[in-house]
Amino acid sequence: MGRQPCCDKLGVKKGPWTAEEDKKLVNFIITHGHCCWRSVPKLAGLRRCGKSCRLRWTNYLRPDLKRGLLNDDEEQLVIDLHARLGNRWSKIAARLPGRTDNEIKNHWNTHIKKKLTKMGIDPVTHEPLHQPDTPYEASDGAAINDHQPKDCGNVSSTTTELSPLTDESRSSSESGNEEDPLMNVIWSEVFLNDLSWNFTGLSSREEYGELDTLSWSLDNRNILDDHQSFGFGGFGEIDFNSLDINTTIKSSLP
DNA sequence: AATAGCAACAACCGCAGTCCC
């Protein structure tokens, strides 16, 4: 007897999540938690497989997630950790509060890999690619010494401990991270139990279209402020590592 | 203005590890 598929392939929706699905999932998890991902979609009224729900929650909907690009501190830490741990993205992510393995993996593949290659460093081994005739130019224009130390410390000589970002570095690193306006909307909708939520019937990107246009900028502060004015202040001050999710969320309610 | 190419990232897939009966 073969193993049961993780979900019934028939009738299971795939592809981008809609705002309504997000809301259902968030609603369900804050109410019931996620005892068993396999049963979450059924109980939450979603036509998704449990795996997809788990991924959506951990990579996008979790309230303790930071949004936006990794800043320099975080990027540096990722490089350091990658030099020691290799492609163990979940282990690396565990050292960066508010970041997911998927996010870090994506950032590595799209940004850091190129950056290191450009600097003449093999992104896999963290060793110099070859001995150049002339020093490499770093992306910021600084010349890189062509005799890089063997260890990844070549890239970072500052961060040597396998520890999460300190509060100091974290707070300084958060300067470039705005809260996701969309997430604020979803969460505020969930908390306020606003029945006017109605995105049904639109394709996902279109669904989020208007919200997507709220690109990362200081202007978005107006929107965030609006939500805060409704009594929803976000999760910035909550330590999700030490608190039960249900307790935390409920206690953060106005 | 149109479109081809590229970059970014969300999501899927398959496998491995762990748990539990």
Next chain:
DNA sequence: AGGGACTGCGGTTGTTGCTAT
């Protein structure tokens, strides 16, 4: 001890937006 169920992880793909031509 063995096998099924479930979760988590890492690699890969698909879609969308942006930029250059």
